[in-house]
Amino acid sequence: MTLFLEVRRAAERIATEASHVHLSEAGVEELTRELAVMAPAATLDPARQSLGDAELDLAYAITMNAINFGSGWFPVLKKRPGLSGYLTLASALAERFEQAGPWSARELAKLEGADCAATLGQEAQPEAAPLMELYAEALRALGAFLERWDGRFEGLLEAADGSAERLVGLLAEMPFYRDVASYDGREVPFYKRAQITVSDLAETFGGEGWGAFDDLDSLTMFADNLVPHTLRMKGVVQLDPVLAARIARGECLESGSPEEVEIRALGVHAVERLVASLEAAGVSTTAHALDHRLWDLGQSPAIKAVPRHRTRCTFY
Numbered sequence: 001m002t003l004f005l006e007v008r009r010a011a012e013r014i015a016t017e018a019s020h021v022h023l024s025e026a027g028v029e030e031l032t033r034e035l036a037v038m039a040p041a042a043t044l045d046p047a048r049q050s051l052g053d054a055e056l057d058l059a060y061a062i063t064m065n066a067i068n069f070g071s072g073w074f075p076v077l078k079k080r081p082g083l084s085g086y087l088t089l090a091s092a093l094a095e096r097f098e099q100a101g102p103w104s105a106r107e108l109a110k111l112e113g114a115d116c117a118a119t120l121g122q123e124a125q126p127e128a129a130p131l132m133e134l135y136a137e138a139l140r141a142l143g144a145f146l147e148r149w150d151g152r153f154e155g156l157l158e159a160a161d162g163s164a165e166r167l168v169g170l171l172a173e174m175p176f177y178r179d180v181a182s183y184d185g186r187e188v189p190f191y192k193r194a195q196i197t198v199s200d201l202a203e204t205f206g207g208e209g210w211g212a213f214d215d216l217d218s219l220t221m222f223a224d225n226l227v228p229h230t231l232r233m234k235g236v237v238q239l240d241p242v243l244a245a246r247i248a249r250g251e252c253l254e255s256g257s258p259e260e261v262e263i264r265a266l267g268v269h270a271v272e273r274l275v276a277s278l279e280a281a282g283v284s285t286t287a288h289a290l291d292h293r294l295w296d297l298g299q300s301p302a303i304k305a306v307p308r309h310r311t312r313c314t315f316y
Contacts, residue, residue, distance in 0.1 A: 003165050003189065004218045010188045011220075011268035014261065018066055019182065021262040030111045032277040034234075038039035042292055045090065048203045050209050051098055057204050059153045062094055065197040066142045067116075067135040069176070070313035072252055076127035084299070105151030106302045108143030111136045123254040124270050127168035134314060138176045144176055157201075157210045164213040190223040192266070192316050199288045219288040221271035221306055224316035227291055229279040229308035230298035232314035237263075247309045255313035263309055271299045 015023055024136060050057050067089070074085030083091065096119050103111070113133035114123075120135075122128045149155020160167035171177045171194040182187040198213060199222070206213025231237040239247070243259050253260040271287050271294070278285050297303065 002218070003168060003196060004215075004220055006137050007189050007191065007220045007268060008272060010183075010186070011272070013186075014183055014188065014265035015269040018262040018266060020240050021024050021077075022240075022260045022274065023266055024236055024238055025273075027237070028270070028273050028277055031231075031236050032281055035274070035278060035290075035293065036281050038293075039139045040296070045087070045295075048200055048214065049263055051094060051203060054205070054209070055288045057155075058100060058157070058201070058210050060094060061200045061204055062153055062156065062197065063097075063102060063108075063139070063142065063218050064090055065180055065200060066138045066176075067093075067192050067315055068193050069111045069138075069314045070131045070134065070312075072310045072316055073128060073131040075310070076125060077131075078122055078125045078128075080121075084172075089120050102153075103139070104142075105143045105146040108146070110143075112140045113208075123243075125140040136178075138174075138314065139267070141174050141176065154210070160213075160299055162214050164195075164198040164215045164219060166290045167198055167213070171197060179315040181264075183258065183261045185267075188265060190264055190315065192222045195288070196217050196222045200291075214290070215304035216284045217285070220278050221268045221287050221291045221294075222316075225263070226298045226309050227271070227294045228263050229292045229306070230303055231270050232308075233265060233303045233306060234297075236274070237266050239263075248307050250307060250310070250311045252312055255311050255315070260309065266305065296301045 016152075051060055071085065076087060077085045079085060080088045081090060111135045113129060116121045116135040117128070117132040120132070122132060146153065146156065149159065153181070156170065158165070159170060168191050172179070172191060177191070177194045179190045179194070181193055182191065198216065199219060202211040202213055202216050207216070228237055232239065247255070271290050275285055275287055275290055
C-alpha cells in the first residue's frame with residue numbers, strides 16, 4: 001500500500017467509526033453544485049508565489065513549510081493588518097528572503113527562538129515565545145537534515161527524484177513532520193506539512209524542474225484546521241453539539257485526541273467524496289487542487305467569523 005493510499009484508507013475508516021464528527025452526503029451534493037460553477041479564487045499565499053529567483057524559491061518553499069504549523073497559537077500572534085496568522089508569518093519570511101537571502105544549512109542549525117521572533121515580527125508578543133522556540137527547533141532540524149546533501153536544498157529534491165511520495169517520506173524523517181496519530185489503537189497518517197511542501201513546490205515551479213512530480217495527483221487533502229472548518233461551514237462536515245460548544249468557547253483540543261483526529265480525518269475523507277462527486281458531474285479535479293480552493297474559500301470573513309478548532313502541535 002502506498003503512503004497516500006494509507007492516508008485515504010485510514011480517513012475512510014474513521015469516517016465510518018467516528019463518534020464526534022460526521023459527513024453529510026447532502027452537504028457533499030450541495031457543495032459539489034457550488035464548486036462546479038465557481039471560478040477559482042486568486043490565492044494570496046506567499047508560499048505559492050515566486051520570489052523571482054529559482055534557488056530562492058526552492059529554499060523559501062522548504063524553509064517556510066518547516067515552520068508551517070502553530071495555528072493553535074495564531075490567536076496570540078501580532079498580525080499584519082488584514083492578514084491571518086499564517087499569511088503574516090509567510091509574508092514576513094518572504095520579505096526576509098528577498099532582503100537577505102535564505103539561511104544556509106549552517107545558519108539554520110544555529111537559530112534560536114529570539115531569531116525567529118525578530119524575523120517574524122513577534123518580539124513584543126511574549127505569549128508567542130513557545131511557538132518561536134518550536135520554530136527554531138524545526139529550523140535547526142532542517143539545517144541538520146540538509147547536511148546530508150552538503151547543506152544543499154537541491155539535494156533533497158534530487159534524492160526525491162521526481163516522486164512526491166519519496167519526498168514526503170524523506171521529510172517525515174524529521175520529528176516535526178512525522179504526522180501520524182493513533183485512533184482506537186491503529187495508526188492514522190496525515191503528513192500534512194510534508195504533502196503541502198510537495199504541492200507548494202509544484203505550484204511555484206509550474207510543474208517543471210524542482211516542481212515536477214510524477215505522482216503529484218496522488219496527494220491527499222492537507223489535514224489542518226481551516227479546510228475542515230470550511231467544510232463544516234458549507235454543511236459537509238457536522239460536529240456533535242458538545243464538540244461544537246467546546247470549539248465555540250475557544251477550548252484547545254489535545255493533539256491526537258479522538259475529537260481532533262476525527263476532525264482531520266473527516267476533512268480528508270470529505271475531500272475524497274467531493275473529488276468523486278465533481279468527477280461524476282463532469283468536473284475534473286484532484287484532492288490537492290480542491291484543498292487549495294477550500295483554503296481560499298476559508299479566507300472569507302463569514303467563515304473566519306466562526307471559531308474553528310485550535311490545537312497546539314507541530315503538524316498544522
